[in-house]
Amino acid sequence: xxxxxxxxxxxxxxxxxxxxxxxVDPYVSLLETLREVVGITGTKEGCNDGNCGACTVNLDGRIxxxxxxxxxxxxxxNIETVEGMATPDGxxxxxxxxxxxxxxxxGICTPGFLVSAKALLDNEPDPSExxxxxxxxxxxxxxxxxxxIVKAVSKASKESK
Amino acid sequence: MHPFNYxxxxxxxxxxxxxxxxxxxxxxxxxxTDVLVQARGEKxxxxxxxxxKKIPQLTKLEWTDSHLIIGAATPCHVLYxxxxxxxxxPGIIDSAxxxxxxxxxxxxxxxGNLCNASPSADAICSLIVxxxxxxxxxxxxxxxxxxxxxxxxxxxxxxxxxEFLVSLKMPLKKGKFSASYERFIPRNExxxxxxxxxxxxxxxxxxxxxxxxxxxxxxPTPIFAKEASELLVGKEPTDENIKKVSEKAKDIASxxxxxxxTVEHRKDLIxxxxxxxxxxxxxxxxx
Numbered sequence: 110x111x112x113x114x115x116x117x118x119x120x121x122x123x124x125x126x127x128x129x130x131x132x133v134d135p136y137v138s139l140l141e142t143l144r145e146v147v148g149i150t151g152t153k154e155g156c157n158d159g160n161c162g163a164c165t166v167n168l169d170g171r172i173x174x175x176x177x178x179x180x181x182x183x184x185x186x187n188i189e190t191v192e193g194m195a196t197p198d199g200x201x202x203x204x205x206x207x208x209x210x211x212x213x214x215x216g217i218c219t220p221g222f223l224v225s226a227k228a229l230l231d232n233e234p235d236p237s238e239x240x241x242x243x244x245x246x247x248x249x250x251x252x253x254x255x256x257x258i259v260k261a262v263s264k265a266s267k268e269s270k
Numbered sequence: 271m272h273p274f275n276y277x278x279x280x281x282x283x284x285x286x287x288x289x290x291x292x293x294x295x296x297x298x299x300x301x302x303t304d305v306l307v308q309a310r311g312e313k314x315x316x317x318x319x320x321x322x323k324k325i326p327q328l329t330k331l332e333w334t335d336s337h338l339i340i341g342a343a344t345p346c347h348v349l350y351x352x353x354x355x356x357x358x359x360p361g362i363i364d365s366a367x368x369x370x371x372x373x374x375x376x377x378x379x380x381x382g383n384l385c386n387a388s389p390s391a392d393a394i395c396s397l398i399v400x401x402x403x404x405x406x407x408x409x410x411x412x413x414x415x416x417x418x419x420x421x422x423x424x425x426x427x428x429x430x431x432x433e434f435l436v437s438l439k440m441p442l443k444k445g446k447f448s449a450s451y452e453r454f455i456p457r458n459e460x461x462x463x464x465x466x467x468x469x470x471x472x473x474x475x476x477x478x479x480x481x482x483x484x485x486x487x488x489x490p491t492p493i494f495a496k497e498a499s500e501l502l503v504g505k506e507p508t509d510e511n512i513k514k515v516s517e518k519a520k521d522i523a524s525x526x527x528x529x530x531x532t533v534e535h536r537k538d539l540i541x542x543x544x545x546x547x548x549x550x551x552x553x554x555x556x557x
Contacts, residue, residue: 136319
């Protein structure tokens with residue numbers, strides 16, 4: 110079979126509120142697009158096959174594994190990553206709670222947990238522990254044993270009330 | 271990953287043209303939760319990926335007088351966030367709510383789960399017990415097949431070159447009908463079924479007028495356990511009659527032993543899950 114000729118595709122998208130035009134290879138994931146084309150590396154690669162949730166981003170209001178989305182698919186869409194959480198005034202309440210509750214050790218899973226947890230609290234300001242655990246089932250952490258993460262999310266939800 | 275081109279057609283005809291042109295070197299992209307993993311794992315080489323989510327028929331959720339039609343690429347969350355689907359088809363919701371975690375459910379579709387044809391797929395048994403019909407488009411036009419004929423082997427489906435799944439059509443029952451799906455996994459979330467069962471039944475005048483039982487992860491494809499299902503038709507849904515169905519389902523199951531479970535364990539699970547899912551469906555119809 111002759112070599113498959115692949116052209117880069119121009120994509121217009123909004124990332125953390127900033128509209129941008131980028132040029133991506135059509136077979137490259139959103140995760141690689143963010144890290145290597147846009148140059149924001151807060152979103153982490155864990156398993157790269159949709160099991161660990163380290164690469165979770167918010168796409169048009171819903172969390173997705175960015176390793177399982179193609180960069181070309183985000184034309185006209187709105188993406189929020191961990192970089193969009195803190196403001197010049199300080200950390201997001203979830204980030205603050207993660208620090209105070211020591212809800213991280215190595216930190217690789219943390220951006221994914223923060224983006225997932227933010228999506229939960231944006232829609233459900235006061236989730237039960239069971240609901241938090243269910244919502245975060247798509248994010249894996251091999252350090253903390255999860256209890257501290259669940260406590261941090263719970264704390265952030267109570268403090269932002 | 272082998273470099274591929276990306277197409278996002280807006281009509282069925284356009285998609286058919288691209289798929290015909292590339293043949294086996296192209297695949298459809300719905301949620302990407304299987305196909306992108308497999309392309310990256312070099313299970314196959316693709317020259318083109320055809321994103322079908324811009325074709326209106328592929329993402330619709332439509333109620334007609336006789337059917338619910340679910341676009342093949344409609345993501346799971348759309349189903350469980352729709353109060354009417356939850357009320358009328360709780361058995362479908364059992365599956366939609368179990369596939370992966372929240373991130374996966376934002377993207378993964380029942381149609382994709384079906385086309386991926388995994389023996390342990392969470393949606394296929396539920397589709398079988400809802401008497402679902404697959405609407406397929408291709409170079410020769412459109413055709414319909416019953417969902418139980420879709421999977422032909424592990425990872426293999428009945429689609430011919432250039433064909434793709436458009437939608438899933440589930441009949442609306444006139445009588446008291448419900449269904450249920452349960453799987454056994456060692457964790458609470460995010461795992462692959464060791465064994466799973468979906469059951470549906472319809473009641474009239476205290477008797478079962480129709481019943482379907484389907485089994486997953488206990489054969490090369492999900493299995494429509496027709497002989498087990500028939501044992502309950504025309505009978506009252508007593509514990510004793512349900513037991514006969516579950517024993518037959520256990521006989522029909524032909525699992526392999528692997529890291530997830532032994533043959534004996536899986537067969538025992540099928541018996542238990544058949545009993546539980548029939549009981550749950552019965553509870554849901556208020557029988």
